[in-house]
Amino acid sequence: MENKKLEGKIALVTGASRGLGREIAISLAKEGATVILNYKSSAAQAQGIVSQIISFGEKAYAVQADVSNEAEVLALFSQINKLAGNVDILVNNAGINPVKPLLELTLADFRQSLDVNLTSAFLATQAAIPSMIEKNFGRIINISSVAAQLGGVIGPHYAAAKAGMIGLTHSYAAMLAKYGGITSNAIAPALIETDMIKGNTNIKPGIIPIGRFGQPDEVSDVVILLATNGYITGQTINVNGGWYMS
Template sequence: MTSPLAGRVALITGASGGIGKAIARRLADEGADLCLTYGRNADDAEQAADYARAQGRRVIVTAADLSDPQAPGALVGQAADELGPVDLLVANAGTADIKGWQKIDLESWNATLAVNLTAPWLLAQQVLPTMIERRYGRILFISSVAALTGGVVGAHYAASKAGLHGLMHHLAPRVAADGVTVNSLAPALVGETKMFPADLETGTPPIPIPVGRIGRPDEVADMAIAMLRNGYLTNKVYTLDGGILPRD
């Protein structure tokens, strides 16, 4: 059966990271065309692009420093020019500057908020008009269990991820009748990423995980695809954390 995501244009930020690469590969399997963005690591994004091209997908790979508020508009414009209007936005890029609350200076606070919250907001604001016009759209924010628990990275990180949930709750009901869903996927402790580079087999989690191991990027990608396929799911935070948090 053809996937409901086949032929859609997806913009995935942070496609050079562990989770972004996995989502890009799974979206290519679903038949979506891809605009993949990276910050500093072009080669990693190109790996995902090579896979998608081998599946016959149209792919562009582009650098974007998402701490620059001009970047989201430029990205959405480039994707539209080269692939067509964005149908699926996966706002996945994120930064995690591990610091105790006493040590978070304004520079670190602003840098974290810029990438983790302001950029997803500006991207959503840019893609929504054409999604509404075309009566189809999917916005997925990759947040974190830290938004719900406080987490271990820092106050700035937890606040930035919690901000995504507020943003989602505001937008989702306002665009639902236009065929646009807005959801958040909140993972915890996913290995084989630059953010948490632990080995999947031997990595020791900083807190106990009921399933007994850290998560895999492809498990996050599987959940992302299920959320993107589903037109009846909106305004939701789904946690994916090996059972750490007894909710959602």
């Protein structure tokens, strides 16, 4: 019988109906985790991924919630508890990346970016950690961006939110380390070949030193590493083709 590294674990992936979230959810399921796919509006896409996961013999559920809204996050976790149990692995992937000319950015744009890209991670993590502390096990994985380190190509609203995710990661890692079984890490990808990249003709692979866009599974591989490793914490893993070197 195949040894699946995450058998018996419950994983929540926010923003899981497409792109990186989709790939991460499928990869976690292939390692035996029961996966909760959170989505805001793409119900059909999320349910399609659930059907795909069930087709290879694993459990998955699609649950709608706007994770930038505190009441909806609390309702999300209540529903997850009824469907599957407490969350062991939290992947904060939900985000938006609206591109606007610099001088057209507004305070509303900035606040929306913070709410969806950063506040959502805080709300979901705060909801997840009580049961993690109780079990002395948890994996918090935040999907940040090379924009946090170099500014990126989207804009300051996006870069600031993604940089905030790294600070959030560090703080949770430091504060939860005493429990021994809870880790908090970030992944900072650059120009991964998803619908976002394919739909933006201004983004070219030549900006990446390695000369190509990254593939979604090159990020999900790192998610599996972090989900299965109990000694890596407080780190930002760069998956960026050499754009930023640390």
